[in-house]
Structure formats: C-alpha cells, structure tokens
Amino acid sequence: MKYLNPISLFNKNLLAIVKLCEWLLVGGSLCVVSVALRAGDHSALDGAIQALAKLEPGQDLSVLNPIEQAVVQSRADEQARMDIENRLVAILRGTATDDAKAYACRQLGIVGSDESVPVLAELLPNPRLSHMACYALEDIGSPAALRSLRDMLGKTEGREKIGIAISLGRLADPDAVLILSDLLHARDNTLAEVAVTALGRIGTLPAAEALRSYAGAAPPEFDHVVADAICNAAELLCRRGDPAAAVRLYESLQSAESERIRAAAFRGLMVAKPSESIRMVIAGLASEEPWQRAVAADYLVDLKQQEAIRAIASAIPELPLSGKIAALVSLQDRADPALRAAALELLDHPDTEIRIHALKVLRMSGTAHDVTELAHLATAAEDDRIRAAAFETLRLMPARGTNQALIGWMQTEGNLSPAIVQCALARRSPMFLPVFLEAAKDSHPAIRIEAFHALEIMATERDIHTLIELLCRSSEGEEREAAGRAVWISCQKIPDPTQRPAPLLAAFQKADAAGQCAILPSLARMGGEESLRAVHSAMQSTDRSVRDAGYRALANWPDASVADELFEIARHGNLPAYRVWALRAYARVISLPNDCPPQQTFDRLKQALDLATRIEDKKLILSRFGSVRTIETLALLRDFVDDPELQGTVVAAIFEAAKGLSQTDPEPARAALEAIRSLTQDEALRQQIPKVIQDIDARKQDR
Amino acid sequence: MSQQTKPLNRRQFVKAMAGASTLLAVPHVIPGSALGKDGAVPPSERIVLGGIGIGGRGTYDLGCFLEQPDVQFVAVCDVKEARRVAVKQLADQKYQNRDCAMYCDFRELLDRSDIDAVLIATGPNWHATAAIYSARAGKDIYCEKPCTKNISQSLLLAETMRRCGRVFQAGTQRRNLPHFAFACELARTGRLGPLRTVYAHPAGMTTAMSRWLPPQEAPPIEKVDWDMYLGPAAWRPFNSVMLNGFHFEKGGGFMGTFEPGGQFLGGGVLEWGSHCVDLCQWAADKDSTAPVEYCPPEDGQIVATYADGVKLILREKDWLPLGSCPVRFEGDTGWIETGDSGKFVLSSPELLAGRKVEEIGGYPATFHVRDFLDCVKTRSQPKCNADIACYSHIACHATNIALFLGRKVQFDPVQHEFLGDEQANRLRSEAIRAPWRI
Incomplete structure (x- = not known):
C-alpha cells in the first residue's frame, strides 16, 4: 500500500484549492490542466523521494528528476518549497546512504531554510558529509545557519573544523570574530591560517583589531597571509564608511619588509584618503621606486575627477622621465585641454619614448588644430617610431573637424604623399573620396598607386566610370594592377551580379587598342558570357597587343568554365607563349575549390603535368596538387620528391595535401609528413610539419 | 566614419604600461594584497615551468611549451604516479638529464622559488583552486579550460590575479588563431555593420547534479592520491571510472557528473562555451561584461541578450561545415562564420579587403602558449587573461x-x-571541501 505523507497530502489539497481559486478568478480552462499536472507531479515526487531514500552509488539518477523539478518549481510557491524541504530533511534524518544525503544537501542548498539548519548542523562532524553540510548552510546563510556553524566550530576537529571556519569567513559572520581569534594561535597551522583569512573577510573593527594584534606575533611565513587579510579588512571598512580605521590598518603595513606589502598599503592609503590622493599620486610618479610609480600610475587609470586630471597634467613637466611616461600612459584615454597642452609641449622633448607617449595622449585630447603638426610628423619625422605614433593618432583621433583639417592639409601643394593617403584611408571616411580620386591623377606614380589602393576600399559603384577612365590612363605594371583591382572591386558593389561587367564592357567597346589592353584583365576577372565574348574578340584582333591581352585575359579567367578551351590552347596554341599561359591557367582553374570529385581534378592535373616541358610549369602544376586531398596525390608527389629541382615545391605540396588529409586520413597523412620532415629546407615548413603531426596525435586525446 | 579611440580597459592599460617596461620593471598590476614572491622580476631569458595535472591534454600543452626555446620544464605534479613518471621521462628525454622533479602535492611544487610559471591541466574541478594557490605563491599561470566552476570562482580568479600581479592565460587557444581573430576583428571594427547576433556552439545543452559511483577498493596512496584528486569537490568513494574520467566535475558548480561508459551529462554549455562564447564575447566587444538575460532552450537554441540588445545564440545545429567549435557573427550588412578547419565563409568577398588570413586548422595551442610566455616576460596580460576568462565563463x-x-x-x-531569483543566486557559488580554500 502506498504511504501517503499527511503533510504532502495537505499541501496537495492546498495547492488544488489555490489553483481552483485561480481558475475561478481568471476563468481559464488551462488552470484545470495545471491542477491535474501538479497532482501528477506529486505522485512522481513521492516515487522519487522513495528512490532517494534507497539510493545506492551508481544508480541511474534520472529517477530523481522529479525532485529537481520540484525544487526548481518551488520558487514562487512557498508551500511547495516547504514541502520539498521537509522531504529532503527527512532524508537527512533517515537511514539513506551518504550518496543520497549528499544529494539532499545539494538540493537544500537551493531550497533550504532555517528548518534545515539543525539537521545540517548534525552532519558537520561527519567526515564524509561535513563539506556538503557546509555547502547547504553557506547557501542558506541565515543567522540560524551562522549560529549553527559557530556552535559546531567548538565541537569539531581537524578538517571539519577547518571547513566550518572557512564557511564562517565566506559568510563574513561578525559574531565569529572571538572564536576565530582564538584559533589564531592554534597549533594546527592550517587552522590558524584559515582563521586569519576568515577574519579578513569579516572585516569589522574587532576583526581588524584581532588581525593587527596578531600581526606582530605571527610566524614570518604568515606575513603575506596576514597582510592580505588586513588589506581585505581595510577595504571592507572603507566600503562601510570607516576610512580612518582603514588608514590605520594600511599604515601598519607601510614598514613591512616586503615590497608587495608596502605597495598594497600605498594603494590602499590612496583609496582611503581621497583628499590626499592627488598629492600621493604625484609623489608616487616622482618616486625613484618602480613599485611606487607603478602603484600611482595604476591608481591614476581609475581616477575620474577632472580637477585631479588637470592637477596631474600640470605636474607632468616637473616629473622625472619615468614618471612622465607612467602618467602619460595612465591618462592616454582622457580628453582634457590640460592634457593636450602638456602633450603638445612634450612633442619637442628630446626623448623619443616621451614623444611617442605624448602622441598617444593626443589621440583623445587632440583637436583639429593639431592635425597639421600630426600630419607633418606622420609623413616627415625622421624617427620611424614617431612617424608610426603620429600616424596612429591621426588615424584614431575622434575630435570634431579632424577629417576636414586633414583634407585641407592634403590639398595644400606639396603635402600629398603615399603615407598621408594611407593615413586618410585608415580613417575610413567617405569624405576623403574626392581627394583619393584626385590623388589618382597625381604626377608621382607612388601616390597614384596608393590612391588606387585607397579607392579599392573606399570607391562606390558611382565612381566606376571615373575609375575606368583612370584605368585606361594608368601605366602598365603595378599602377595598372592597382587601378584594375579598384575597378573590379567597385564593379562587385553593383547589387545585381549580372550587371557587374556592364560598365567595363561598355568602356571596352569604345576604347582604343591601349584602352582595351588596360580593360581586358579586369573584364576577364568578372567572368560571364558577355565578358568571354569580348575576350574572344580580342583574341581574334589584328592588333598584336590586343590579341596578346586577350590571351592573357583568358588565362586570367576566374573559374573552370574555360578549362577545355585552355587545355586545347595549351596543346595546339599558335604561339609558344599562348601555350604556356594556357597551360598554367588550366592548372590553376581546375584546382580551384570546386564540386568535382577529387579524382577528376587529380586526373586533369596529371594531364597538364604530361604537357609541361618547362621546369617552372612543372613546379606550378605540382604545387596545385597540394589542394587535391587524396591518398593518390601523396603517392604521385612522392615520385618527384627526389628530383632536386622540384623537391622544394613537391615537399610543400605534400605538406599541404597531408595537412588537408590529417583529419580524414590521419595515418597516411602522418606517414607522408614524417617522410618529408627531413627533406625540407624551408624554415617555416620545418616548424609547421611537427605541429601538424602533434595535432594529429593530440586529436586522439582530449579536444 | 573614423574609428573612435575607446577607453583603456585594465588589460590594455597593463599592455601599454609594458611598453614602458624599461622604466617600470615591477609587475604593473598592483597587488592589493601582499601575496606572491617578493620583488619578483620576470626572468629575461628563461622561464622555468612546472606542470600540475599533466594527463592527455596536459601532455599536448606541455609539448607546445617544450618546443619553445626559452622554457625550462623542471617539475611535474600529478596525483597519479603513472602520469608523474611519464611526464618526467618526457622532460628528461628532452633535456637529456634526470632533473625533472615529481610531486604529488602541488603545494610542494609551488614552494619552489625557482619556478616562474605553471601549466595547470588538471581536471576542471581543480582549475580555479590550483590557479589561485599558484597566484598567491607568485607563479604565472597557463590554465586549461574551463577555468572555473561557478560565477563566484570566476570573479575570485580575476580578482586574485589582479591582486597578485600575475600573468594568467586561460587555455582558450582559439583567440590566438588568425581566422578566429579575423572574424572577431570584422565584428569589432564595424565591418559587418552594427552587430546584431553572435552564435556559439555549446557542444552540450544539458546540466546535471554531481554524483557518486559505486565504491571500489582504492589503490595505495603512492599510486593514486584519491583525496587529492577529489580536492575541492565533494567527497565520494574511490571509483576508477571517475578517476580516469575526462569529465569529472566538468562544468563544475552544481553541475557536472560522470556516467559509466563515458557519457557526458554535466557541464552544459561550458565544454565548448568556454571557447565559443569566449570568441563571441570578443567579437561583440563584451570582454568585461556578460549577457543580462538568458532563456532556456527553445527550438534547439539558447538565446542570451546583452544590455545593448546584441543576441548571443548557442545552438548545436545549422552550422556550415567549417569544423568544430564554430562561431558566426552577424551584423546589419554582413556576416562571417568560421570554425576549427581554419576556413571561413563571408557574406561578401569585399569583407576580406585584400587581407590574407592564414589558414590554420586543428586548433593548435602553440601560438597561445607563445603569447603567454611573451607576456610573462613583458609583464603584460595575454589574449585570454583572467579578466576576459572571468566574463566568458560567467556567461556560460x-x-x-x-x-x-x-x-x-x-x-x-x-x-x-x-534579479529577483534567489535560487539562481544560490547557484552562483559553492562551498569547497576543506582544507582547500580560495
């Protein structure tokens, strides 16, 4: 016959009544369901509690799920909470296993109240369950829980006593000061140390006094523990509005032998005596003791008052070199006119470090008026570190009017340079776009190239036609490459992909031979049928330069759609140069990431390899095998590994393929890597090979 | 739009101070307490390392350390004799000597004044406690993830590192991989437009209570120190599955359990979350905060919301095939998704803007280890310092x-x-078993 707990029966009925009232009030049928479910929950809970009473280690814990559900759901239902608490307390009072009782303690940690305290206190002397009792009592944390811990401190020994003392400290029980003070002189060092720490965490005046008295008598090995506890107590006293007591405590540490203790005291004093903190910060920054400077600088970071910042800024000129740097570093994120003035003054300082830190301060405190000076330093300073610092400041300065000031400076004759174009680009403001377009026409090639790099990032689809004009005027080589890239990227910004080649195709139709040669590489990179038609027409041109550009454009095609045509040219092209371009392009496009089976790519690359006669072409094709991650690839590459002319390329390809296979086929990959380990002359590869091997081995372990 | 200068956070400040390190040679994070090695000055040449809890993952990490020329590994601590011996052999073979010392109690290793830094790769149960003990002993710390068991420990860990002026690196190595860094950079610099949603893969969306397994006869203490293995966790009888279980108290706090056969029940989102959520926090520029609202799973995803409305979504499905530990960041004008393959997918190729991002698959920790060692030398804070780990763990x-x-x-x-949830508040912390205390 099923046992019915009268309390639970009452609770069950009470819950039903409550739910019925809810239903009557809101008139919702869902509440009826809720009542029914709750009744079902209770029967499941009864079963779970019975299972807990008989729980043996290793049993499936899922039978206890209703207990956890009841615990969690009791949050807004005091009756339900009391019910589950009572049931768990009954487990602790009964003959359940220690495992079951430990489980009950965990749940009481969530739902326990003063009702649980007596039974938990009874567990405190139990070596197996003392900790779990502390676990629950700490979470309950009520005056009754504290009282029970204090009572049991005198009735326990060893680890259990230590555990209780720790809990009293964690709960910062002010009434435990006396009993913990008694433990300071315990013969058990651990107990004494725990008492010291606990008193520090309590942090009341009596606790602090106990620590201060003990400090003189404590064994030297306790110096740091005691000082730490005193600092804890002082911090708490300060927080509770008794800075004078905190000051006394910190002052008691000032003469400590340990530099760290003195540092802690110095820091504490600045916090506890805010009226003197500015004076102390300045004194600290001026100190010859590195630890004092570091403490002062650290404190300065958290100092908020504007008048304090100004006072320190005005003291910077008088500080020694190290103090200046410490102050500048600490204040570099503040925007303040006094700081700006100090930083500007330091830009002429003979020490480079000082100048660098002054420039960093200007990032936040600088104004548009400083742009001229900064731009000058960013482009013309002799020391590259100064140039870099000025560049960074110009890049990051948020002051109003900075962009306009920089544009004005760039438009002044003689000021334009690649560096300042880079700097303007780094600000990523569309305001600079007209300046970049103008710079792309500059007489200096380096400025034009830098301008195209900037336009590549900043230009929009509205600028495409201007960019194409600039492309047609560009010099061959690096400039044309940069211009072409800017055009191509801008075309990519056209939302409709089918329309992207249109501006280039239109320009191509109208362009002269030189213009067509300039446009073709970019056009080819767009891909697509219309572009291909234009490329084919160029390949048929009677103008040799356009024809060459057409073949090159085909070799620059972005995907494998032209692979067959390339292979045909590689085999039967009119000119050796066309055959070489096509062969190399063929190897490239067929080994681009694709949906083909790796075996197909492998076969096509092998065909290409058979056609290659020049060593550089063989190298290229072999290198592309690296992206074909098959076991056959490793076998093929191994056949070339002994060729001294090809070895470097082949080893790199084996590495790439093996690395790609390292997750799917770790053993062959590992073997291939081991085989090339001693062959490579490449230092980077030499370092990476063992790492991949290591990763393969590690993957067998924990992730 | 120009990029605004943001106020320095503590990590940036510390890093900035390190720039002036010739003038400020003491630790730049100021001890608010008096712990650690007096007058500790970072070694300019060689970093002497000790290892605490060096199992499978720890051995991998140790390998990354050993390949660094400025590291000298001198001591191992493990509760298992077999691990102590194996690691000693590894180190002795590397250095061609017999100098690597073995300890069962990590406090003895921490007592050695010649050791500058420790690698902590114990089970997650020990991570925070061992890290805090190490910091108080004046050691710098590389600590495997997840670093903490609950919210309270996360805060205490960060506070301790700050007070003790220690360099701390959480073992969330993806922050030091170029493709993840690039993805976060795109999100942080506004290239994706105003950021709206960051996605993380949790690798598990269940939680469970800690438990016992059937008692077995414990090995002699010199073979396995079971009590030390349990450490700050609740006592329970010896069980070899638990001893060798990868997931013992993983997820920590009130969660984390182990089932015979290796089934992982506990830990919830902390397993991958300590990586993926961490990356999302970075991408969303939320390293010093955490979401303000967390909803239970619905349609296979957990939605958390930051104060500014940015959503953090944890989901196990609908990822592109980019390897494990994927993240995705979505802004108004673009998105990026990446994972452990080292590859990434962008909403538009323009987002690459001519950048070449090195493709490093397989989540190696080498770069992360190097970042830590460099910071030990310069006294700056590494990519996954305690402040950052604190909030990414709090979010989890x-x-x-x-x-x-x-x-x-x-x-x-x-x-x-x-807010208004006492039960949730009670779950923020837990008592740890004496005599351990943090």
Missing part, C-alpha cells in the same frame, strides 16, 4: 543556471547577481 555559468532552472533568468553583470 549563467546560461547553465538558466538551463538547470528551466526558466528565463536576468543577470546584473555589474553587481553579479540574478
């Missing part, structure tokens, strides 16, 4: 609490408390 713990409670919870990331 708060998610787990919502998961466990099965209801929406609201969290105040300044006061570090849940």
